[in-house]
Amino acid sequence: MEELAKKYSFKDIEEKQYLFTEEKSFFHAKTNSSKKPFSIVIPPPNVTGILHMGHALNNTIQDILIRYKKMRGFESLWMPGTDHAGIATQNVVERKLAKGGVTRDSIGREKFLELVWEWKQEYGSTIIRQLRRLACACDWQRTRFTMDEGYSDAVLEVFIRLYKKGLIYRGNYIINWCPRCRTALSDEEAPHKDTQGFLYYIKYPIKDSKEFVIVATTRPETMLGDSAVAVHPKDKRYKSLIGQTVILPLMDRPIKIIADDFVDPDFGTGAVKVTPAHDPNDYVMGKRHNLEFINVLNPDGSCNENAGDYQGSDRYEAREAIIEDLKARKLLVKVEAHQHAVGHCYRCHTVIEPYYSKQWFVKMKPLAKPAIEAVQEGRIKFYPQRWTKVYLNWMENIQDWCISRQIWWGHRLPVYYCAKCRDENDYKKGVIVSLQKPDICPECGAKDIVQDVDVLDTWFSSWLWPFATFGWPFREKSTDHSQQSTDHNQQSADTEKQKRELEYFYPTAVLVTAPEIIFFWVARMIMAGFEFMGDIPFKDVYIHGTVRDDTGRKMSKSLGNSIDPLEIIVDYGTDALRFSLISITAMGQDIYLSKEKFEFGRNFCNKIWNASRFILMNLKEDSGSWQKVSNKEELCFSDAWILSRFNSTLKKLNSSFAQYRLNESANIIYEFFWHQFCDWYIEFSKLSIENKTTRAVLYNILEKSLRVLHPFMPLITDEIWQKATGQKTSIMSQPWPEVDEVYIDAGLEKEMRILMDVCCDIRNLRNEKNIKPKDKADITIGSDDQHIISVLDKNREYLIDLAKIQTLNFAGEKDLDVSINPTASSTGCLIMMKAKRDEGRDTQKEKEKILKQIKEISEHITRKNKLLNNENYLKKAPAAVVEKEKRSLLELKQEKAKLKKIKNALK
RNA sequence: GGGCGCGUAGCACAGUUGGUUAGAGCACCUCCCUUACAAGGAGGGGGUCGUAGGUUCGAGUCCUACCGCGCCCACCA
Numbered sequence: 001m002e003e004l005a006k007k008y009s010f011k012d013i014e015e016k017q018y019l020f021t022e023e024k025s026f027f028h029a030k031t032n033s034s035k036k037p038f039s040i041v042i043p044p045p046n047v048t049g050i051l052h053m054g055h056a057l058n059n060t061i062q063d064i065l066i067r068y069k070k071m072r073g074f075e076s077l078w079m080p081g082t083d084h085a086g087i088a089t090q091n092v093v094e095r096k097l098a099k100g101g102v103t104r105d106s107i108g109r110e111k112f113l114e115l116v117w118e119w120k121q122e123y124g125s126t127i128i129r130q131l132r133r134l135a136c137a138c139d140w141q142r143t144r145f146t147m148d149e150g151y152s153d154a155v156l157e158v159f160i161r162l163y164k165k166g167l168i169y170r171g172n173y174i175i176n177w178c179p180r181c182r183t184a185l186s187d188e189e190a191p192h193k194d195t196q197g198f199l200y201y202i203k204y205p206i207k208d209s210k211e212f213v214i215v216a217t218t219r220p221e222t223m224l225g226d227s228a229v230a231v232h233p234k235d236k237r238y239k240s241l242i243g244q245t246v247i248l249p250l251m252d253r254p255i256k257i258i259a260d261d262f263v264d265p266d267f268g269t270g271a272v273k274v275t276p277a278h279d280p281n282d283y284v285m286g287k288r289h290n291l292e293f294i295n296v297l298n299p300d301g302s303c304n305e306n307a308g309d310y311q312g313s314d315r316y317e318a319r320e321a322i323i324e325d326l327k328a329r330k331l332l333v334k335v336e337a338h339q340h341a342v343g344h345c346y347r348c349h350t351v352i353e354p355y356y357s358k359q360w361f362v363k364m365k366p367l368a369k370p371a372i373e374a375v376q377e378g379r380i381k382f383y384p385q386r387w388t389k390v391y392l393n394w395m396e397n398i399q400d401w402c403i404s405r406q407i408w409w410g411h412r413l414p415v416y417y418c419a420k421c422r423d424e425n426d427y428k429k430g431v432i433v434s435l436q437k438p439d440i441c442p443e444c445g446a447k448d449i450v451q452d453v454d455v456l457d458t459w460f461s462s463w464l465w466p467f468a469t470f471g472w473p474f475r476e477k478s479t480d481h482s483q484q485s486t487d488h489n490q491q492s493a494d495t496e497k498q499k500r501e502l503e504y505f506y507p508t509a510v511l512v513t514a515p516e517i518i519f520f521w522v523a524r525m526i527m528a529g530f531e532f533m534g535d536i537p538f539k540d541v542y543i544h545g546t547v548r549d550d551t552g553r554k555m556s557k558s559l560g561n562s563i564d565p566l567e568i569i570v571d572y573g574t575d576a577l578r579f580s581l582i583s584i585t586a587m588g589q590d591i592y593l594s595k596e597k598f599e600f601g602r603n604f605c606n607k608i609w610n611a612s613r614f615i616l617m618n619l620k621e622d623s624g625s626w627q628k629v630s631n632k633e634e635l636c637f638s639d640a641w642i643l644s645r646f647n648s649t650l651k652k653l654n655s656s657f658a659q660y661r662l663n664e665s666a667n668i669i670y671e672f673f674w675h676q677f678c679d680w681y682i683e684f685s686k687l688s689i690e691n692k693t694t695r696a697v698l699y700n701i702l703e704k705s706l707r708v709l710h711p712f713m714p715l716i717t718d719e720i721w722q723k724a725t726g727q728k729t730s731i732m733s734q735p736w737p738e739v740d741e742v743y744i745d746a747g748l749e750k751e752m753r754i755l756m757d758v759c760c761d762i763r764n765l766r767n768e769k770n771i772k773p774k775d776k777a778d779i780t781i782g783s784d785d786q787h788i789i790s791v792l793d794k795n796r797e798y799l800i801d802l803a804k805i806q807t808l809n810f811a812g813e814k815d816l817d818v819s820i821n822p823t824a825s826s827t828g829c830l831i832m833m834k835a836k837r838d839e840g841r842d843t844q845k846e847k848e849k850i851l852k853q854i855k856e857i858s859e860h861i862t863r864k865n866k867l868l869n870n871e872n873y874l875k876k877a878p879a880a881v882v883e884k885e886k887r888s889l890l891e892l893k894q895e896k897a898k899l900k901k902i903k904n905a906l907k
Numbered sequence: 908g909g910g911c912g913c914g915u916a917g918c919a920c921a922g923u924u925g926g927u928u929a930g931a932g933c934a935c936c937u938c939c940c941u942u943a944c945a946a947g948g949a950g951g952g953g954g955u956c957g958u959a960g961g962u963u964c965g966a967g968u969c970c971u972a973c974c975g976c977g978c979c980c981a982c983c984a
Contacts, residue, residue, distance in 0.1 A: 004943090006943090006944095008944090008946085191979095192980085192981085199984085215984080216984065217984060218983095218984070219984090230984095262982085262984095263984085264983085264984080267983070267984065268984065271984095272984050273984075274984090275984095279982085279984075280982050281982045281984070282982095282984085283982095284982080338983090339983090340983055340984090341981085341983075354982095386911065386912080387911095389910075389911080390910080390911075390979075390980085393909095393910075393980075394980075397980090397981090515978085515979080516979090519980095545912095546978085548977095554978095583932090584919090584920075584921095584932090586920080586921065586922095588912090589912080589913085589920090590912085590913085590977085590978090592919060592920080593919095594919080596933070597919085597932090597933085599933080599946070600932065600933080602946065603946050603947090604946095605946090606944070606946050606947085607943095607944070607946085607947085609943085609944080610943040610944035610946095610947085611943060611944075612943080613943050613944080614943030614944080615943080616943095617943075618943095655923095656923090659923080661923080663921080664921080664923090667921075667931075667932095670931090670932095671931075675931090678943085678944085679948085682943075760949090760950085763949055763950065764949090764950060764951085766938095766949085766950085767937075767938065767949070767950045767951080768937095768950085768951090770937085770938075771938095772938080772939075773938090773939065773941060773949085774939095774941080804941090856928085857928090859928095860927095860928060863928090864927085867964080867965080870964055870965090871964085872963095872964040872965095873964035873965070874964080875964075876963090876964050876965090877926075877964060877965075878926080880926095881926050881927085881965090884926085884927060885926090885927065887927090888927050888928090889927095892928090
């Protein structure tokens, strides 16, 4: 057994311990038929990511579960990896190029992708390195990337399967378009934010008339693409106008006035301009009335050739110009301030444009069905439960998923077109969906074949994460015929191994993630799980809260209010960061953070260190003899007590773990270790430290405490544990302690409670009378309760030591002299103290205090009397509760009598 | 428009199925550098649990309404 350094210095141990556990492959999992599997796939951070508090929380939770389950005998696998994050990564590299005045268009697709890969090689593992600093027990040998060769196979395979099943189609629809990223986005990628804007009222002149129809719009520039004006069919104001023609201002285009139920007569003027190519509602109306779809915008958001005089100007410049021009023509009636929800690009926050374009979609309704049922039937459970409703609500109203993106970084669609057969009006014609580029068109034999230029939505690869990370679909690479079969055999063996692993570890146990990811990822993984694996991807979904600053704002780079986990690690240590974070994270609640909160974990680390130091220091000579705790019968009072406490604590701990109540688990251990083990037991142990049994118990409880602390604070616990046991291994490889019911003794714990209470009463009394620790006091305890007297007498050494007593006597209650320093104990005893220095007694103050106590206790007694006289209560409340009340009333009465006695003795 | 979460001590928060006098942390006050620990120890003060009703023998906990704060969803031109 080694001694510990006087000062706890996390800098000296944390990195060392992590490297040790990683090197020794404690994190590696494999199929093991003798164990049950427990697997988690990491929510793959973006390759562009740098560690923030959200990651720290998310991964600490997973790490605790992984280590805990491993200790509980499961084969724990934590699958790590990163996400190629199409748009985000492309943006990062484009920004970098822009500094050198280079655009992606100027260098071309191939060169650009080369540069992105270079960037990925250089910076893509930053987040992985940072996760190591958090001490994550990921199986790093398995680290996956969503654009790895094998993983990409899975993505293409899935596309092809869904296409063949008729669940993927291509067509012209209104989608969300980001003019800055110049790509289509799914609905989830274009979150709506309340935005302050204006409602512009514009006159549309009626053809061959002096009259006007006034329409209201928030986006006047879209009027360039108007192809109708719509009114409600029952709106009396406009009934006569239906079917007439108006002249679209600025464009001088005649357009019809149509009637449609969609129009709300109470909004604006009740007449609405219809722009089928730039508004989702208008799109539907356009289809209904067979209107023209006029796209007036270029992909970058500037006006195109359909925009008349405004061609070339940016959408917002065009808006300004149009307003000015309408004003000049006296066609602008008024402008009102107007708040409305506007979609924004989730990557660059640019206002998106609803945009009519040709895209690829996945039909979602058929995929959603089993995914809905699995959650309804409880085969997948959300923690906290309330997310179930959010999930089901979204799934039941699911819309088709736009999966094509007009960027370069990502999985290119496995779609090829035959130039000859291709027909823009029939997406299936001349289309070849295949893994490899076909040499000739299977229909016409032409050789002019091109691949679709789009790539797939990043989430179209992430939704396969729980099984594609295991190598699914296990396609064997087409081996060169010239190569010999050894390679091939090796490859088959690998594939077989992967298949077994997938079978063993899938479905995974739990997915840990943030609420904003439920639609993007959780829901889609469930659908993919059923579609491609025929089973759920995970049993539990643990949704944790959002990390906020101490004023409740979401932590974000742009607000500048984020706390950098790496800075916390430098200042307080990894263990301190983890323990602080987890102990303030109530399940599913948001987390409010400030830097000071990490002192909590740091102080606890320090406490653990010092307590351990004391124990190792005292036990260093015993080599080996501490290993065994004697029979229960041979244990002294305090030794038996701490064993009882430990085991009942462990019981509570296990049940909180089972419910994912990790903050509760952390606080249970904290309370036990600090306030029972350190505050009381270690102090008790000093009295019997020469005793073999006590030394064994000290060692035993410390060693087991380190085990249960390990999932939360892996580094400090491994360091101390190795020094204590002399074993060069990690606690991770050790079993979780078993609850030993034999040691749990409620009666004993109650007796200890009496001892502690009396001790606290005496300390309190000393404090009040300002008696210094070195001034020992003479204590007489008066009670008629033989049990209490015997408990105190039996354990008098403890009391004498902990309460700094000179002489300790017992007396009958009546015989006690209460004229000196008396106090009434909550245990029902009267305590009198005689101290050597006893000057400056303020009897007036004492009297006030005791009167206040009497008043309080009288109120309680009145309340209880009333309750116990209530017939209904006696009839309906459980007998045990009534008994408890009666007992407590009796105790209160006794206490009151004692207080009165003390009061009367005061002059 | 629909849904969800929160409101408990000066501060930021726990409180599992309703059951003694509502809890720890930080901060504050008093005392103590006692041979593991001042990043510590021993004590202490501080709350009519957002408001108003209701159910119940009993409500921080369940129900209803309302008031504040925050979040999510929705085709509010």
